[in-house]
Amino acid sequence: MSSAAVPMPGPLTPYVDGFAAVLTAEGYAARTVTLYRQYVGQLSRWLEAHSLGADVLSEGVIEEFLVERHATGHQTRLRVGSFASLLAYLRDVGVIGSPEQVPAGEVDALLLRFAGYLTKEQGLAQPTVSLRVQLMRPFLVGLTEHGSLDLPSMTAEDVTTFIVAESQVRPASVPPTVTALRSLLRFLHVEGFISAGLTSAVPTASGRRLAGLPKALPAEQVAAMLATCDRDTAVGRRNLAILTLLARLGLRSGEVARLRLEHIDWRRGEIMITGKGSRHERLPLPGDAGSAIVAYLQDGRQAGAHREVFLCARGPYRPMSPDTVSNVAAAAARKAGLGIVRGHRLRHSAATAMLAAGGSLTEIGQVLRHQHTATTAIYAKVDIAGLRRVARPWPTPEAAA
Incomplete structure (x- = not known):
């Protein structure tokens, strides 16, 4: 026009x-x-x-x-x-400049510097930085008196009082708040805002990471989700490729969303994953996942300037967000009659499938790219056969006699 x-x-x-x-x-x-x-x-x-x-x-x-x-x-x-x-x-096109972040007050100015510290010094991803800044705003506001932020007078009691209050109002937010507060106190000490390190004053949040069982899906339910994808349509081919990556490699939704065309090495059969903390790691590309991606790229993906593999099905054809990727899994689960299933359930399903096939916890941790072995240890609880071999028999009166 x-x-x-x-x-x-x-x-x-x-x-x-x-x-x-x-x-x-x-x-x-x-x-x-x-x-x-x-x-x-x-x-x-x-x-x-x-x-x-x-x-x-x-x-x-x-x-x-x-x-x-x-x-x-x-x-x-x-x-x-x-x-x-x-x-x-x-x-x-250079007509106007980039918007400048202008702090509205002392708290905003300090949080802006804290965000820069987390990004540049700690190498944290933007969603993590934003969460920690959000969690620390009430703490800093509580230290403000008569419009002025009084950091030098901060005490260990201020730290513990804040965490105790959070535990009473928002118990579920305590673990990330504890982590964010330790980061903030380290930043304040390094930058000279406080003379003494107060990280030891932060109470330890109760650890319940291994209290439950991974909510994995059995293989037949995963297959039912894949079967809901109509391979005769562009959307169906795209969704099949996404679900296959989630189910076969246990990728996170954000990792699928960040996958770019240049991250796929077709000759070696590998893909490069951009995971947490912007870490880049290579994984073998299974044949079925590779075939699903090829089908989508050849007949389904809109051409354009974006290098991300997976794009929205309707214009504007922008890269999919992590939430949109997870919604693909949720929609497939509904069609398969499985109720509410998000993308992370397929990550658990991939891990338990590898365990059932004889994979070790070390191998599973490598595929899922866990930084700590304790994170992978939760999958030992679903290895019933392995647990049966090491379990001691239940004591009986006859045995006791």
């Missing part, structure tokens, strides 16, 4: 065609692209009326635009997020 179809004066005129081309390349429907052009046109006219250039555009400016529209009687569903793609495009 030409730019003349939608009259658009204002500073955004030179960029509307390029923006529309990007939306089209990402798989947006023609009707949706036309709608976006109209939104950009309205914004451009507003900028011109206020003598503003395209280079000043930001989330805050868009918020002002929407507030004024609403005040003049325009009842649309436009939000600041409606213009996220436009802002991303203008940043890509």
Whole structure:
């Protein structure tokens, strides 16, 4: 659609065609692209009326635009997020700069530095960093008096009181909160905010990781989930490849989502997995998983600029998120009549299948890429035959006599 179809004066005129081309390349429907052009046109006219250039555009400016529209009687569903793609495009072509993170106060400024420490010094993934920052905000806010953050006067009692209070209000959040608090206290000590290390004052959360049994699926139920994939459709071929990777290699949903085309070594029959902490590890690619991926790549995957293997089935054809990958497993389980099953259940299923086939706990830990042997030890509890060999007989009165 030409730019003349939608009259658009204002500073955004030179960029509307390029923006529309990007939306089209990402798989947006023609009707949706036309709608976006109209939104950009309205914004451009507003900028011109206020003598503003395209280079000043930001989330805050868009918020002002929407507030004024609403005040003049325009009842649309436009939000600041409606213009996220436009802002991303203008940043890509150099019209506007990247948004700066401006701390709102002492707590925000400190948390921003803490996030940088976790990312650069500890090498943690962004979801983990975000969680720890979120968990530590209430702790730092509690140390604020009269609008000022008083770190030097922090005591061991402050640390223990915070954890005890969390255990009473949100017991399930205590283990990650304990880990986050230790990270924060190490950061504060290293950066000189506190003179003494207080990590030893953090109470130890009760460990119950090995209390239960892995919730694995038997082989016939895994096969039933795979059978729900219609291999005659693009979505079915994609879902079969995803489920096969989850079930055969025990990959995490995020690892499947991050798998890129260049991560598959077809000659060697290997794939490179980007796991926790951005660690890169190679695994053999089973024949059935490789065949399922090939079928999807040859007839099912939309061509485009994205290098991730698995893309959304409908435009815009973006890489799938970890939650979307897990939802593939959930949908297949529902179709197979298995109830609620998420992607991680297939990871447990892969481990127990390897154990049943004679694999050792060490081998299972290598495939699942566990950092600690204790993490793999839970699967020993489902090895009934092995446990029967080492179990001592139950005492009887006759034996006692």
